Amino acid sequence: MKFIDEYCNVELSQRLVERIRHKSAREVRLMEFCGGHTHAILRYGIRQLLPPTVEMLSGPGCPVCVTANADLDKAIALSGLPGVILASFGDMLRIPGSYSSLQKAKAEGADIRIVYSAMDALRLARENPHRSIIFLGIGFEATAPTIAASILEAEGERIDNYYVFSIHKLCPPVIRALLQSGEVKLDGIVCPGHVSAIIGSQPYEFIAKEYGIACAVAGFEPLDILLSIDMLLAQIESGKPEVEIAYRRGVRPEGNLRAQEIMGQVFETCPATWRGIGEVPQSGLRLRQEYQRFDTEKAFYVDPGPPREARGCLCGDILRGVKWPSDCRLFGQVCTPEHPVGPCMVSSEGSCAAYYQYQSHEAALSK
Amino acid sequence: MKSTEDRILLAHGSGGRLSHELVQKSLVPSWSNPVLNRLDDAAVFKLSGRLAFTTDSYVVSPIFFPGGDIGKLSICGTVNDLAMCGAQPLYFSVALIIEEGFRLAELERIVTSIKEATEEAGVEIVTGDTKVVPRGSADKLFINTAGVGLIPEGVDISGSNARPGDKILLSGTIGEHGLAVMSQRESLEFKIPIQSDCAPLNKLVVDMLAASPEIHCLRDPTRGGLATTLNELATQSKVGMRIDEENIPLQEAVRATCELLGFDPLYVANEGKLVAILPPTDAERVLNQMRQNCYGREGAIIGEVVEQHPGRVVMRTRLGTSRLIDMLSGDLLPRIC
Ligand code: SF4
Numbered sequence: 257m258k259f260i261d262e263y264c265n266v267e268l269s270q271r272l273v274e275r276i277r278h279k280s281a282r283e284v285r286l287m288e289f290c291g292g293h294t295h296a297i298l299r300y301g302i303r304q305l306l307p308p309t310v311e312m313l314s315g316p317g318c319p320v321c322v323t324a325n326a327d328l329d330k331a332i333a334l335s336g337l338p339g340v341i342l343a344s345f346g347d348m349l350r351i352p353g354s355y356s357s358l359q360k361a362k363a364e365g366a367d368i369r370i371v372y373s374a375m376d377a378l379r380l381a382r383e384n385p386h387r388s389i390i391f392l393g394i395g396f397e398a399t400a401p402t403i404a405a406s407i408l409e410a411e412g413e414r415i416d417n418y419y420v421f422s423i424h425k426l427c428p429p430v431i432r433a434l435l436q437s438g439e440v441k442l443d444g445i446v447c448p449g450h451v452s453a454i455i456g457s458q459p460y461e462f463i464a465k466e467y468g469i470a471c472a473v474a475g476f477e478p479l480d481i482l483l484s485i486d487m488l489l490a491q492i493e494s495g496k497p498e499v500e501i502a503y504r505r506g507v508r509p510e511g512n513l514r515a516q517e518i519m520g521q522v523f524e525t526c527p528a529t530w531r532g533i534g535e536v537p538q539s540g541l542r543l544r545q546e547y548q549r550f551d552t553e554k555a556f557y558v559d560p561g562p563p564r565e566a567r568g569c570l571c572g573d574i575l576r577g578v579k580w581p582s583d584c585r586l587f588g589q590v591c592t593p594e595h596p597v598g599p600c601m602v603s604s605e606g607s608c609a610a611y612y613q614y615q616s617h618e619a620a621l622s623k
Numbered sequence: 624m625k626s627t628e629d630r631i632l633l634a635h636g637s638g639g640r641l642s643h644e645l646v647q648k649s650l651v652p653s654w655s656n657p658v659l660n661r662l663d664d665a666a667v668f669k670l671s672g673r674l675a676f677t678t679d680s681y682v683v684s685p686i687f688f689p690g691g692d693i694g695k696l697s698i699c700g701t702v703n704d705l706a707m708c709g710a711q712p713l714y715f716s717v718a719l720i721i722e723e724g725f726r727l728a729e730l731e732r733i734v735t736s737i738k739e740a741t742e743e744a745g746v747e748i749v750t751g752d753t754k755v756v757p758r759g760s761a762d763k764l765f766i767n768t769a770g771v772g773l774i775p776e777g778v779d780i781s782g783s784n785a786r787p788g789d790k791i792l793l794s795g796t797i798g799e800h801g802l803a804v805m806s807q808r809e810s811l812e813f814k815i816p817i818q819s820d821c822a823p824l825n826k827l828v829v830d831m832l833a834a835s836p837e838i839h840c841l842r843d844p845t846r847g848g849l850a851t852t853l854n855e856l857a858t859q860s861k862v863g864m865r866i867d868e869e870n871i872p873l874q875e876a877v878r879a880t881c882e883l884l885g886f887d888p889l890y891v892a893n894e895g896k897l898v899a900i901l902p903p904t905d906a907e908r909v910l911n912q913m914r915q916n917c918y919g920r921e922g923a924i925i926g927e928v929v930e931q932h933p934g935r936v937v938m939r940t941r942l943g944t945s946r947l948i949d950m951l952s953g954d955l956l957p958r959i960c
Pocket of ligand 1 (some may be wrong): 569581585586591592597598599600602608
């Protein structure tokens with residue numbers, strides 16, 4: 257589009273593409289951690305530009321997709337409690353749980369409100385002093401600080417009808433879990449953009465040091481992504497894996513210290529269950545002792561029944577990078593964005609949604 | 624003098640004395656014209672020729688946003704619907720559905736902005752209605768407007784008229800209205816210098832038609848954005864479209880905000896832009912004329928109509944790759960990650 261800036265410059269990206277083509281003699285396998293990256297890569301046709309030797313796998317970086325059915329079921333059950341308003345990011349509403357979805361629960365009468373941030377939910381709490389407001393706290397390190405801030409604000413204002421159902425997840429621990437399992441062989445990782453704006457690039461050091469895998473933090477503009485791929489290939493070529501930043505305007509090595517501090521003040525790490533990956537130690541966030549009165553787990557009891565997985569859905573395998581959306585027999589036939597079977601087809605960061613939106617069309621066009 | 628605390632009561636909609644007072648004091652003087660002032664059960668006026676007639680309901684929240692409000696929007700939206708058929712908008716109805724407890728001062732602000740928008744567009748409000756509903760039955764204020772307009776001789780504009788070879792013109796930068804409205808949600812913790820582009824486009828259309836009566840299609844890319852509008856036109860005309868990302872005008876603030884939220888500006892709503900499709904021989908002439916008008920200053924030729932891939936829109940990205948531009952599926956939601 258019509259604006260001049262260094263990270264969308266066509267000429268620069270063409271030079272980068274040339275360099276990437278030059279560098280990639282041997283086959284390499286890279287993973288883009290974030291669903292946002294998967295979407296950008298497909299949206300801008302970056303695959304069309306990469307040489308066949310460079311393979312890109314999608315990772316588990318879609319907060320909505322990795323939410324386990326057990327947690328989603330619990331959220332749906334919470335929304336049905338009398339006097340409760342459940343506040344959620346819009347992306348969660350259409351995700352099919354074991355038995356229902358938030359969208360269905362809403363249509364059936366549950367008071368579920370779409371919010372854009374935890375601060376919205378806190379406002380609901382102020383405006384509805386006689387209701388219990390439960391904020392569905394999902395997301396990675398990029399969203400957790402705002403939620404922590406909302407709890408501090410609630411504390412300061414002595415708001416006593418605001419609760420958080422914390423199913424936050426942390427990125428570095430799950431990357432470790434993926435690498436430890438040895439299930440996927442990777443040469444490089446395109447590390448998260450917004451998450452890294454908070455935590456910085458240092459938490460990824462172990463990937464390069466312990467696993468010898470190249471790392472580059474990338475933004476979501478096409479040039480950021482090309483630059484990160486170029487950095488990864490250079491590291492692989494030289495045999496010197498490290499953590500580089502291809503997103504200088506957004507990320508500093510140490511991250512956002514203030515945000516980290518707020519997050520640490522309110523939350524502590526805990527084990528968390530990821531869809532398809534299972535329980536990963538220290539990959540979740542729960543409220544610290546001092547803030548437990550804001551914790552839904554302490555204030556409400558629900559029993560949504562045993563979680564079930566949708567039959568035939570490969571989301572779990574896709575999130576681990578071992579299967580592609582095209583491997584799923586339901587993809588595009590039974591499962592579409594309008595009638596999703598699994599979360600990866602619904603979320604705006606889901607892999608199946610990205611492939612459906614951009615790639616099935618490529619096929620249609622080449623016909 | 625009214626205090627700022629004066630509010631709309633249920634009685635304002637009862638049809639009794641308060642209703643009359645509201646209409647007589649707050650609405651009619653502001654929108655005054657001979658047809659309206661008679662206050663009969665229906666507006667009576669003469670019109671002859673080919674008529675265009677349209678209606679739309681406005682439920683935007685929040686009702687005030689940078690660059691406009693629900694009142695201005697309710698006039699511009701209906702003016703533009705008529706203008707996109709090539710019609711000159713003339714007579715309008717305005718129906719207000721007000722939530723009990725709504726501030727009178729805010730209502731007056733909106734009435735004034737309706738008046739200003741009608742003056743700019745050159746249309747008259749000739750009939751109207753006011754209802755008050757109990758608190759909670761509506762979100763502050765809903766407005767329905769309907770309008771009639773006259774289509775000049777020789778003008779034949781329809782979404783099914785695009786032909787291979789035609790050029791696609793866009794009247795300016797995209798994405799401002801959608802982001803301006805969203806930025807007013809208290810929760811978005813960043814202030815963005817983006818104003819809604821909400822504007823009546825009928826005079827721009829008159830200028831463009833003066834430069835070439837051969838305009839095949841006109842449409843304003845409102846909800847669903849430019850992407851959805853182009854898809855509608857491609858489907859309706861059974862043609863393909865190719866557009867060039869580099870030629871699509873975009874403000875830097877919109878680009879940056881979209882990047883942050885994970886939006887694609889092609890899908891963000893506009894309220895003061897139009898897409899025109901016309902024969903290549905007239906494209907430059909219409910573009911030049913368009914740029915003379917304050918609402919078309921940043922107009923550009925963004926692509927062309929092709930025979931291939933009917934019903935589909937393909938964009939050459941700024942990386943030189945091609946990407947299929949689909950309709951919006953579901954809602955535009957900010958990314959979480
Ligand atoms: S296509 Fe649908 S069912 Fe298959 S893996 Fe993706 S989300 Fe699951």
